[in-house]
Amino acid sequence: MKKTFYPAVFHKAEEGGYWVSFPDFPECLTEGDDMAEAYEMAVDALGLELTDRIKRKEEVPAAREADQVDTEDGVLVIVEFDQEAYRRKHSSRAVKKTLSIPEWLDEEATARDINFSQVLREALLEKINAG
Structure with a gap:
């Protein structure tokens, strides 16, 4: 089905690991002990945010272009979300x-x-x- 790509900013956490923010979804934050775990958590957090907005019939913003993202003290990472795979994993009843x-x-x-x-x-x- 449909894959979407959203920019995320990965920030080094003071206590170790990374915390992740999404410029298009300011309320969507997550974290991980290392880059791989932070990315997995970012995919899940993005999936929850998108599916919740769709269920509530709220607007889903278009992803910003990479050059429009202020990374502040972090690193820009594009997060891929596969709606079909997410639905299969979380809606299999x-x-x-x-x-x-x-x-x-x-x-x-x-x-x-x-x-x-x-x-x-x-x-x-x-x-x-x-x-």
């Missing part, structure tokens, strides 16, 4: 769907021990990925 198929197909599939939910999941993923 099962939902029940009702469907209709011909009786003969139901009998044949049941006789062969075919898992209807699995077949539907696989077919939907194939259809989504082909589009």
Whole structure:
């Protein structure tokens, strides 16, 4: 689906590690013990911020250009957010769907021990990925 890229500023923390701020989302802050952990936490924090804004039907600002970011005492890092991967990781609860198929197909599939939910999941993923 959709990947977005937002600038973040990684600041060295006095106690060690890094704290991260997002110029486009001033209320969105996170931290990590090292650069790798800080980046992972930044991806999660950005994901939470974006999905919360979408759920609340609030405007999601466009990302600033890198040359428009004041890094102050930090380092500019572009954080990639993959909306599809985030949804798969955080929204995987099962939902029940009702469907209709011909009786003969139901009998044949049941006789062969075919898992209807699995077949539907696989077919939907194939259809989504082909589009």
